[in-house]
Amino acid sequence: PKITYVAADDGERTVDVPVGTSVMRGAVSNGVPGIVAQCGGNAQCATCHVYVDPDRYGALPPMSDHEDAMLDTTACPRRETSRLSCQLKADADFEGLTVTTPERQR
Numbered sequence: 515p516k517i518t519y520v521a522a523d524d525g526e527r528t529v530d531v532p533v534g535t536s537v538m539r540g541a542v543s544n545g546v547p548g549i550v551a552q553c554g555g556n557a558q559c560a561t562c563h564v565y566v567d568p569d570r571y572g573a574l575p576p577m578s579d580h581e582d583a584m585l586d587t588t589a590c591p592r593r594e595t596s597r598l599s600c601q602l603k604a605d606a607d608f609e610g611l612t613v614t615t616p617e618r619q620r
């Protein structure tokens with residue numbers, strides 16, 4: 515599915531992320547700025563924090579209690595639409611999804 519990453523200060527990029535690949539990995543492998551992903555996708559660092567398009571947030575796979583707790587440790591404030599992008603594995607329903615990266619990740 516095509517996912518659009520909107521950076522706080524650097525425009526937006528749309529990437530075709532393969533099914534089964536995380537929104538974080540789709541960004542990192544395509545040089546999309548704004549996602550640090552220090553822990554490599556293990557839900558341990560919270561530097562892959564994104565704000566999901568509010569219209570799509572409710573349709574995403576639910577977060578685990580662990581992700582929920584980690585979202586309380588992000589560098590930029592948590593919002594209603596915050597997720598850890600490493601915990602969002604792309605499937606066909608992600609087509610056209612937009613995520614915004616916070617101003618800083620750590």
Ligand code: FES
Pocket residue numbers: 538550551552553554555556557558559560561562598599600601
């Ligand atoms: Fe570390 Fe997502 S990459 S929490």
